[in-house]
Amino acid sequence: MIIFNTIRWKNFLSTGNQFTEIKLDRSPSTLIVGENGGGKSTMLDALCFSLFGKPFRNINKPQLVNSINKKQLLVEVEFHSGSKLYKIVRGIKPGLFEIYADGELLNQDAAARDYQKYLEESILKLNYKSFTQIVILGSASFTPFMQLPSGTRREIIEDLLDIQIFTTMNVVLRDKMNSLKDQLQDADGKLEVLKQKASIQKEYVDTLEANREKRVDEILERIQTGEEKISSLTSLANDLEGQKLSVEETQQSLGDLADKQKKLDSFKTKFSTQLRDLQKEVAFYEETDECPTCRQGIAHDHKETIVSSRQEKMQELSSGMEKLQEEFTKLEELIAENAVLSEQISGLNASIITHHNEMIVQQRLIQALNLELNDISSKTGDIDTEKNKLKTYAKEVLVQNEEKAKLNEEKHYMDAVSTLLKDTGIKTKIIRQYLPVINKLVNKYLQAMDFFVQFNLDEKFDETIKSRHRDDFSYASFSEGEKQRIDLALLFTWRTIAKMKNSVATNLLILDEVFDSSLDNNGTDYIMSLLDTLGEDTNVFVISHKGDQLFDKFRSLIKFEKKNNYSEMVV
Numbered sequence: 001m002i003i004f005n006t007i008r009w010k011n012f013l014s015t016g017n018q019f020t021e022i023k024l025d026r027s028p029s030t031l032i033v034g035e036n037g038g039g040k041s042t043m044l045d046a047l048c049f050s051l052f053g054k055p056f057r058n059i060n061k062p063q064l065v066n067s068i069n070k071k072q073l074l075v076e077v078e079f080h081s082g083s084k085l086y087k088i089v090r091g092i093k094p095g096l097f098e099i100y101a102d103g104e105l106l107n108q109d110a111a112a113r114d115y116q117k118y119l120e121e122s123i124l125k126l127n128y129k130s131f132t133q134i135v136i137l138g139s140a141s142f143t144p145f146m147q148l149p150s151g152t153r154r155e156i157i158e159d160l161l162d163i164q165i166f167t168t169m170n171v172v173l174r175d176k177m178n179s180l181k182d183q184l185q186d187a188d189g190k191l192e193v194l195k196q197k198a199s200i201q202k203e204y205v206d207t208l209e210a211n212r213e214k215r216v217d218e219i220l221e222r223i224q225t226g227e228e229k230i231s232s233l234t235s236l237a238n239d240l241e242g243q244k245l246s247v248e249e250t251q252q253s254l255g256d257l258a259d260k261q262k263k264l265d266s267f268k269t270k271f272s273t274q275l276r277d278l279q280k281e282v283a284f285y286e287e288t289d290e291c292p293t294c295r296q297g298i299a300h301d302h303k304e305t306i307v308s309s310r311q312e313k314m315q316e317l318s319s320g321m322e323k324l325q326e327e328f329t330k331l332e333e334l335i336a337e338n339a340v341l342s343e344q345i346s347g348l349n350a351s352i353i354t355h356h357n358e359m360i361v362q363q364r365l366i367q368a369l370n371l372e373l374n375d376i377s378s379k380t381g382d383i384d385t386e387k388n389k390l391k392t393y394a395k396e397v398l399v400q401n402e403e404k405a406k407l408n409e410e411k412h413y414m415d416a417v418s419t420l421l422k423d424t425g426i427k428t429k430i431i432r433q434y435l436p437v438i439n440k441l442v443n444k445y446l447q448a449m450d451f452f453v454q455f456n457l458d459e460k461f462d463e464t465i466k467s468r469h470r471d472d473f474s475y476a477s478f479s480e481g482e483k484q485r486i487d488l489a490l491l492f493t494w495r496t497i498a499k500m501k502n503s504v505a506t507n508l509l510i511l512d513e514v515f516d517s518s519l520d521n522n523g524t525d526y527i528m529s530l531l532d533t534l535g536e537d538t539n540v541f542v543i544s545h546k547g548d549q550l551f552d553k554f555r556s557l558i559k560f561e562k563k564n565n566y567s568e569m570v571v
Contacts, residue, residue, distance in 0.1 A: 001506065003506070004079040007076070008076050009046040009073075011072050012066065014037070014566060026539070028536055028539060029531065029540045029556065030554060061092070073093060127159065133145055133494055144486075146483075157461065198397055222365075226365050226366045268328075275321070281306075434497070439456045455486065511540070511541070
């Protein structure tokens, strides 16, 4: 059972920077009054926000922060669950979410969503929907049980009956079934591989027995063909080597052409230099009459003698240059012939290499064929061994079939369990057992409020409502006051069931403006008498505008007022 002790808040909605604190276990019955906007319903939003991160009313989270102070919203709630004292702290601007157990902060390494999940599943053991159905009956944004969709109704009932464990088990089972599915697929794969290996081995044994000699003949024929090709290629390669040798000899006979060209180039340079020098000297004597050094005149006869001798030498050099050019022409012809010979040699080398490569290919092929032949020869007397391998594969196939059969058996078992864990399985069976109790309690509380109808929920949590005078009522067909009595009857029923199951039982019950709507005086008295039956271990808080009418019916009073734009608790 959860015993709520204290809730306190500041900078929350209309509340200022000073903490407002309410002792939730202060009295069996407490009336909370105040004018509209005074903050009397703030406790509901603060309580839901602290526990579930969202308010009870339809208010956006940023709007929860006090519009004047605009920061440092903080809500704290303390409660006992079992022997431990828990404290939940939430804040906005800055964001804060902390859980304390006996004063020690719980590990916050987990993500906020997982942290909240731990709070709901491991500590509170109820979620927002369940909490608002068994702890709070309100107006405004509250959605009564009968106005919820059938799926949500079922979730609340499952929480109350503490059978959500079957849903968790079903999730775990689905994970195991997915894993089993993978194992079956793996087993099928292994079985298929083994069958293929056995099939291949059988074909291999059959081949050994039926085609052994034929294969040997084929290999021998291919070896002979390869050897003949090698012989032919060897002969052709030898011919090419002979041709290459002849061409190389012809090339050698040409001599060192590079050396010849070097010598001719040297002679050409020497002759050209001498010819230029002689031309310069002749030109000097033809154009100059005196010595440039001593400034004495040069005799005409002397000039003619020198010029004549120099021209003779120039004539000799020109003749030599012509012969030299003839040698250059012969050399160019030899170089061209040498290039042709080199190209022939390259072509012969390429052909020789091609023939050698072909011989290597044939040799390797013969080697491979000989290896295959040796392999076949070695296995000639080893067919029994291969048959034994085939038997081994057959046994492995049998074993794998047995393993697959075991997995299929496990799958059938899991399928059966899965059927039980579905909504239509064991959970429905348990719900069927509790439906008579639920319906009996609802009708009991309705009669206590002087509302005599026969109310029944079916397995789909659809209602059937009958009376002595009229059949086939629906929840929607009743007045607001009658709907409220049904809502209250269901609320008390859920609390009773929770207490019976010890799943989400709590001391706290909050009624928000229940007495302010369509209830007449008799309805009010009936509800108050019903509240008196809850016992001293229940702390009821009633939020109402009718303080003057209800004051004497409660043991404790809390009043909220608006002062200087802030809501304050004055009593």
